[in-house]
Each structure stands twice: as structure tokens, then as C-alpha cells.
Amino acid sequence: DWxxxxxxxxxHCARLDYSWRSPSSRYAPLGLYxxxxxxxxxxxxxxxxxxxxxxGGKELEQFSGxxxxxxxxxxxxxxxxxxxxxxxxSVKEFLPGDPIExxxxxxxxTSFVPVFSWIEENGIEPACVIYLSDMYGTAPESExxxxxxxxxxxxxxxxxxxxxxxxxxxxxxxx
Numbered sequence: 380d381w382x383x384x385x386x387x388x389x390x391h392c393a394r395l396d397y398s399w400r401s402p403s404s405r406y407a408p409l410g411l412y413x414x415x416x417x418x419x420x421x422x423x424x425x426x427x428x429x430x431x432x433x434x435g436g437k438e439l440e441q442f443s444g445x446x447x448x449x450x451x452x453x454x455x456x457x458x459x460x461x462x463x464x465x466x467x468x469s470v471k472e473f474l475p476g477d478p479i480e481x482x483x484x485x486x487x488x489t490s491f492v493p494v495f496s497w498i499e500e501n502g503i504e505p506a507c508v509i510y511l512s513d514m515y516g517t518a519p520e521s522e523x524x525x526x527x528x529x530x531x532x533x534x535x536x537x538x539x540x541x542x543x544x545x546x547x548x549x550x551x552x553x554x
Contacts, residue, residue: 384549388507388528389421389453422506423457424449427494429512430485431464438532441551442511443481445530449509450479459503465490467497489516491543495523511551518543 426449428442450458450473458473464485471480491510498505507526514531527546531538535548542548 388526388547388549389424389449389509421453421455423459423503424453424455425459425461425494425498425503425505425508426450427461427463427491427508427510427512428483429464429489429491429510429516430462430468430483431489431513431516432486433489433513433515434485438513439483442483445511445551446481447479455506459498459505461494461497463491463494464488465493467493470497489513491516491518495519498523508546510546514538514541514543514548516541518545520544522546 426446428439428446430439434442446460454475456475460471460473460479460481462468462470462483462485465488468484469482471482473479489512491512494508494510497503498508505525507528508523509528509530511530512532514529514533522545527543529543529546529548530551531548532551534550535542538548
């Protein structure tokens with residue numbers, strides 16, 4: 380189940396912040412003094428959407444639903460939503476509670492490199508990057524310091540030379 384795998388990936392990247400300052404009242408009647416959860420927010424995340432010419436309306440509609448689900452479930456401090464074909468077409472930033480505007484732009488060739496360059500140039504330290512794509516593009520050669528999941532509409536065993544050298548590839552089965 381690709382939705383469960385994606386959910387686990389996002390939850391794994393989440394920051395759970397505990398404090399001993401005020402113990403959890405949930406376990407106090409049992410004589411257990413455990414730290415209290417102070418924050419369930421996740422550090423900033425980047426969600427990149429491939430908007431190249433090979434991505435059709437059906438895929439973009441599915442990607443839109445996934446973006447909303449990821450943001451709702453992960454509750455990141457900030458979500459950077461990047462639409463990219465061979466270059467960055469637009470970047471949207473969302474804070475918790477903001478309405479999600481999914482307005483893809485693009486239609487050219489495919490390169491994944493601009494998204495990773497944008498992250499570095501803007502000093503973003505994401506908890507993770509989730510890249511929604513058909514995977515027929517050029518990925519960076521060097522592995523970033525943050526986890527990456529490639530949510531692909533193409534099965535990994537069909538990618539051949541297009542398979543990136545880092546991150547986990549997750550097949551999105553929209554059927």
C-alpha cells in the first residue's frame with residue numbers, strides 16, 4: 380500500500396519533542412512519570428511536483444490529492460511546494476492551516492536538479508523531500524543530507540537509466 384509507505388516515511392521524518400518539565404498526566408495515576416509531548420509539528424518539508432509534458436491531467440489530479448494528504452497528516456511548520464519541469468516554474472509556501480493552492484505550471488522537459496539546487500540556494504533544511512513524478516528526468520549526482528522519497532507513477536524496475544542514485548522509489552498505483 381503506497382499510501383501507508385508514504386505515511387510512514389513522513390511520520391519517520393517528523394520531530395516529536397518531549398519535555399520532562401511537566402510530566403505526562405496520562406500515566407501519573409499509574410505511578411509512571413514520563414515526559415510530555417510538547418510538539419508534534421514537523422520541520423519544513425519540500426514537496427516537488429513534476430509538471431513536464433509527460434505528466435497529464437490525471438496524474439496532476441492525483442498529485443494534488445497526495446499533496447493535500449501529506450500536508451494534512453504531517454502538519455509541517457512550513458511546506459514548500461515546487462512545480463518544476465526542466466526548470467522551477469513556481470514555488471508556493473504554506474503554513475499550518477493555510478488553504479492549499481495547487482496550480483501547476485510547466486509542460487517542458489524534465490530535470491530534477493533545479494529543485495535540489497533551489498533548496499540549497501535558499502538555505503532550506505527540510506525534514507524530507509517528496510518528489511511526485513513519472514521519473515523520466517535527470518536527477519542530481521550527489522545525495523543530499525536529508526531523506527528523499529520519489530513517488531513515481533512508473534514502476535522502479537521499468538526506469539532503467541532514469542533511476543536516481545539516492546532516495547527511496549515508491550510506486551504510485553492510481554488504478
